[in-house]
Amino acid sequence: MAQIKTYPRVMPTSECVDAALPLSALRVACSNCGLRDLCLPVGFSHAELVRLDGLVARRIRVYKGASLFRTGEPFEGLYAVRSGFFKTRTTSEDGREHVTGFQMAGELLGLDGLAADAHICDAVALEDSQVCVIPYAQLESVSHEFMTLQRQFHRIMGREIVRDHRVMALLGGMRSEERLATFLLNLADRLEARGFSPSSLVLRMTREEIGTYLGLKLETVSRCFSKFQSEGMLNVRQRQIQIVDRVALQALVAGASFKV
Amino acid sequence: MAQIKTYPRVMPTSECVDAALPLSALRVACSNCGLRDLCLPVGFSHAELVRLDGLVARRIRVYKGASLFRTGEPFEGLYAVRSGFFKTRTTSEDGREHVTGFQMAGELLGLDGLAADAHICDAVALEDSQVCVIPYAQLESVSHEFMTLQRQFHRIMGREIVRDHRVMALLGGMRSEERLATFLLNLADRLEARGFSPSSLVLRMTREEIGTYLGLKLETVSRCFSKFQSEGMLNVRQRQIQIVDRVALQALVAGASFKV
């Protein structure tokens, strides 16, 4: 797993990840964050960005395998992924796990807690990660006097709903290969938006996690990977995925994907 | 697929066409609406309710089969179902339909439009219906000076996300019988909250619509109904459903449903 590190990080700025420097001492501000064009303040002017700086209370680390929050815990605020990778999951009464999403840098976690002031899923780090904490009280009061933020926040919640609807359509109507192809293309797009190669990616999750996200068993996921490779669409070596024939992958998804 | 109907689009203009009593003459106000304990203003005091009265611009009728809004149309606001029954659906490139939800009195439609200022699904009336129109601009400005409303609106969006996550879990992890049982119990609960019998219900949707909502084919839905009947859990006569053994239905779902 050592070679994951060789991938270029969209690396923010001065403020990061130096073990010598406690995070609490770092300047935590949207206005000088490298992710500002992906995260909450997309499209904000510099003046607007500065107004956001009071919003982010602090930044916290979540080590691989640890939970940022868990089902039932009180909702306190949202979390913006600063670096790393998360999954959100729910667990059924009989112990089956269902992954509801994967989140990477610039994406928000915790919206599920708005409904009942308590989280209804677990957010688990799939690698050592950092998140910015946006206390809900803060968000409420700042967006109260700052219309652009309010609008933006609504937009982000809307995006979450749209995303969920797409996943529902995927789970309800696609066959295994279409599901996996959709998943890979979506992942590639999001990575590309963050400055990574869109054709060469390293999965942060197991086959089983992909499976429960896509409504498939891990063996089915594995078989699909193998099939895509044998058909020359992918190169698969464990979690290292190379998209060889993007067009073919897209063609697989074309009919099943949804109109705008 | 040729028979996809071009249903008449509802005209959101001079609301209604009832000669005897134009809706415009009715008092359109949350403060004296019988649904206020189910709809947007759940839990509001009377004083707060009155502040909402400026929010609802007008009420419009949508006849059975007609669309309240369609994919691609500009987002203008939210709609609260006043009476009647809706489905929201998306359509894939190759013409397959996927139902993303069913909405009854007191529930909100249109949240999908927040993301991109355009709707990404169709809202179709399954019976003659009425909706209250809540222009987004209005909602924005009122909630700006009225914290309780802002909080409530966030809560409602959160609920939508939670609902979607439950559906995702259903689609990803349950077998056909569990899906249908979950669906029926959910429907019964919502009807009960509206003062209807929780054990005797009339479906407003076809087997096919249930199917695309649950990720099943209509034949499978039909077979499940028959099986539930033969096992004494339901009485099924077309769309008239009687829940005979609620406990058995719940037991079917128990293991698969999700922890709080």
Added chain:
DNA sequence: CGTTTGCTTGACAGCATTCAACGTTGGTGG
């Protein structure tokens, strides 16, 4: 009253799951 639409049921096929065995990788401790 005939036509259309929706619902039910049967027979069969196919895709994904299940069960099982084996291979690979990375970490741990001797």
Added chain:
DNA sequence: CCACCAACGTTGAATGCTGTCAAGCAAACG
């Protein structure tokens, strides 16, 4: 440094659930 272990991934064979195709029936509609 190597051996071993645990977690993860791959593959095969068989089962089974759901989909597909088809026919017939019931209800709604004009």
